[in-house]
Amino acid sequence: MEVGPLLILAVALAGVVGLTLGLFGGGGSILMVPLLSYVAGMPGKEAIATSLLVVGSTSAASLIPHARKGHVRWAQGLVFATTSMLGAFGGGLLAESIPAQLLMLGFAVIMLASARGMIRGRKNPGGASLPVWLFAPVGLGIGAVTGLVGAGGGFLIVPALALLAGLSMAQAVGTSLLVITLNSAAALAGQLNSVALHWPLAMSLAVTAILGSLLGARLSHRIAEHRLRKGFGYFVLAMGVFVLSQEVPAPGGLAIALIAVFAGLLMLLCRKVPALHARCPLAMKSGA
Numbered sequence: 001m002e003v004g005p006l007l008i009l010a011v012a013l014a015g016v017v018g019l020t021l022g023l024f025g026g027g028g029s030i031l032m033v034p035l036l037s038y039v040a041g042m043p044g045k046e047a048i049a050t051s052l053l054v055v056g057s058t059s060a061a062s063l064i065p066h067a068r069k070g071h072v073r074w075a076q077g078l079v080f081a082t083t084s085m086l087g088a089f090g091g092g093l094l095a096e097s098i099p100a101q102l103l104m105l106g107f108a109v110i111m112l113a114s115a116r117g118m119i120r121g122r123k124n125p126g127g128a129s130l131p132v133w134l135f136a137p138v139g140l141g142i143g144a145v146t147g148l149v150g151a152g153g154g155f156l157i158v159p160a161l162a163l164l165a166g167l168s169m170a171q172a173v174g175t176s177l178l179v180i181t182l183n184s185a186a187a188l189a190g191q192l193n194s195v196a197l198h199w200p201l202a203m204s205l206a207v208t209a210i211l212g213s214l215l216g217a218r219l220s221h222r223i224a225e226h227r228l229r230k231g232f233g234y235f236v237l238a239m240g241v242f243v244l245s246q247e248v249p250a251p252g253g254l255a256i257a258l259i260a261v262f263a264g265l266l267m268l269l270c271r272k273v274p275a276l277h278a279r280c281p282l283a284m285k286s287g288a
Contacts, residue, residue: 010040011204014054018209021055022062022216023223024232025173026158026180028055028209030111030239033104033149038246040201044100048149049188049195050202056184057206062213063177069221071174075132076165080157080179083136084143085186091147092190098148104247107149111240114155119233135165139179147187155236162229169228173220 013035021028032054036047066072095103142156157179161172220228245257 006039006041007201010035011201011208013039014205014208015212017054017205018058018062018212018214019216020235021058021177021180021209022065022213022218023173023220024158024216024228024235025066025176025220026155026232028058028180030155030236030243032205032209033107034239034243034246037104042198044104045095045191045195046197048095048100048103049191050197050205052184052188052191053197053202054205054209056181056188058209058213059177059180059184061210062217063174063181065214065217066174066177066220069170069174071170072178073161073165073167073171073175074178076135076161076167077175077178079132079135080139080142080160080175081182083139084179084183087140087143087145088147088183088187089143089190091144092187093147093193094144095148095191096194101247103149104243108240108244108247110145110149111155111236111243114159115233115235115237115240119230119237132165135160143183143186147190158232169226169232170220173228 014032017028017031017035020026020031028051032051033047036042036050037044040047042050063072138160142160145156157176158169158172161167161175162169165172167175223231241256241260245253245260247253248256
């Protein structure tokens with residue numbers, strides 16, 4: 001793979017990937033997979049495997065400042081990690097037999113569902129949460145998705161910890177990084193059986209992303225809980241629509257993009273114009 005302007009741009013943008021990981025505890029692969037596919041021009045499966053390497057190493061680096069702040073819940077994290085690593089390894093092996101376009105479409109659909117949960121929040125924020133042991137099957141399912149689509153899992157783990165386990169957003173972010181690190185390592189081990197990495201490029205991406213993640217970890221402690229949760233949700237929503245618009249054959253992809261822009265403008269009007277808010281079909285009431 002020759003080094004050109006687009007590859008240099010991809011390495012630079014890896015800093016943004018790291019920033020989102022340090023800030024939100026997830027979302028790195030949501031950016032990294034499209035970045036490698038659409039900017040660096042990597043084949044889908046090579047992009048997924050490279051994403052796992054970059055996101056895993058970056059998550060490990062950004063975990064340290066979160067742990068120092070006391071924002072890592074080790075019990076929940078290890079339950080998730082133990083079961084999701086098994087799912088991630090199996091998903092990585094299964095990905096070899098599934099078309100890359102189908103993987104990316106599944107990736108986008110799951111992102112949209114996850115985003116909705118984060119934007120709406122918990123209906124009963126003070127209610128009882130699931131016992132820790134019940135997160136074993138949840139972790140197994142999240143791990144399988146990790147291995148299949150090259151996602152570190154943060155875009156699913158953060159909502160699960162925040163909405164089901166009842167952790168604060170800061171704790172969900174920190175704990176997610178622990179699980180992403182282990183998930184990514186397990187999924188990469190499964191994918192390396194069938195995919196060859198471009199190691200110089202992968203390491204350059206990782207170094208840049210790690211620097212961004214350290215900055216993101218510092219910023220995450222200065223943002224209000226509800227703003228961090230909703231910001232994560234809208235971020236995942238935007239990326240899900242983008243991936244879907246790229247993977248759906250024309251003219252479907254263009255139609256999806258235009259509908260998303262129209263819906264975004266309508267939501268903005270609903271929020272800014274009181275007379276429209278009560279009857280807005282797109283208004284999403286959020287929990288605390």
